[in-house]
Amino acid sequence: MAEARRIDGKARAARIIEEVTAATSSLTAETGLQPGLAVVIVGEDPASQVYVGSKAKRAVECGFKSVKHVLDADTSEAALLDLIAELNADPDIHGILVQLPLPPQIDEGKVIQAIDADKDVDGFHLVNVGRLSTGAIDEAFVPCTPAGSMILIRDVLGDDLSGLNAVIVGRSNIVGKPMAQLLLAANATVTIAHSRTKDLPALCRNADILVAAVGRPEMIGADYVKEGAVVIDVGINRIDAPEKGNNPDGSVKTRLVGDVAFEAASQKAAAITPVPGGVGPMTIAMLMANTLVAACRAAGRTPPRF
Numbered sequence: 001m002a003e004a005r006r007i008d009g010k011a012r013a014a015r016i017i018e019e020v021t022a023a024t025s026s027l028t029a030e031t032g033l034q035p036g037l038a039v040v041i042v043g044e045d046p047a048s049q050v051y052v053g054s055k056a057k058r059a060v061e062c063g064f065k066s067v068k069h070v071l072d073a074d075t076s077e078a079a080l081l082d083l084i085a086e087l088n089a090d091p092d093i094h095g096i097l098v099q100l101p102l103p104p105q106i107d108e109g110k111v112i113q114a115i116d117a118d119k120d121v122d123g124f125h126l127v128n129v130g131r132l133s134t135g136a137i138d139e140a141f142v143p144c145t146p147a148g149s150m151i152l153i154r155d156v157l158g159d160d161l162s163g164l165n166a167v168i169v170g171r172s173n174i175v176g177k178p179m180a181q182l183l184l185a186a187n188a189t190v191t192i193a194h195s196r197t198k199d200l201p202a203l204c205r206n207a208d209i210l211v212a213a214v215g216r217p218e219m220i221g222a223d224y225v226k227e228g229a230v231v232i233d234v235g236i237n238r239i240d241a242p243e244k245g246n247n248p249d250g251s252v253k254t255r256l257v258g259d260v261a262f263e264a265a266s267q268k269a270a271a272i273t274p275v276p277g278g279v280g281p282m283t284i285a286m287l288m289a290n291t292l293v294a295a296c297r298a299a300g301r302t303p304p305r306f
Helices: 009-031 046-061 077-089 108-114 126-133 144-157 176-185 200-204 262-266 279-298
Strands: 036-042 065-071 095-098 165-169 189-193 209-212 230-233 237-240 254-257
Touching: 009 046, 009 144, 009 279, 036 046, 036 077, 036 279, 046 065, 046 279, 065 077, 077 095, 077 108, 095 279, 126 176, 144 176, 144 209, 144 230, 144 279, 165 176, 165 200, 176 189, 176 209, 189 200
Parallel strands: 036 065, 036 095, 165 189, 165 209, 209 230
Antiparallel strands: 237 254
């Protein structure tokens, strides 16, 4: 079999950003309303700082008002909830994103549910979870990583996945469960597998669509992949790369890999997302799309579909 088609998430995300930017320009010109995205980060975690920085930069590129709140690591839960209440009440803010994980003194669940469901552009509020799980997808904010993954799947296989088996490895609220809802809505037959699943490779070999979201580097080898499957690799793992030499401080250089052993799986899959450059860029693009949708709804406009 020929080597798999490499699904270019970077190029697809760029097209979404173009659509968002054009629609934002029209919205602002016609109504005077500028979409506003507030990003809240607690503590100085370097990886989170980089991620938040890239979100804020992309928001400005789209023509949004971008607000960033950086709070000390010892910030109390009450202080964070007060800030969220202010952002909920601010008519210039349409999307609120609290960067996870949060420090141990703060209850993540309480914080997520404190965000106004109509400004919950991460799609984690129980109202949006309920909308998605009952099929009211057009009213829901869908979590950004599954939403972006679904666009990549549709680009390859079309909108109707009738007759196709989908297996999702990972049952998180952020990726696994919402991914299952999206695939069900597109008429796929869906199985959610996880660490307790018996004979995982055999189950995965039944999948026409295989979504890996377990957070274990290169766990999904060729023996998990059906000939001709579409493989979506959600994992982002940093591993040592001694072949790249050492950093100036003597530590070993690292590289990013997914949950799928890319080269091996590529020999069997029909199409596969690389890491980096696959699902990752789509996540930020869908955050921008969700923020635009929130702003359109606030202005009483019909939002674009992505």
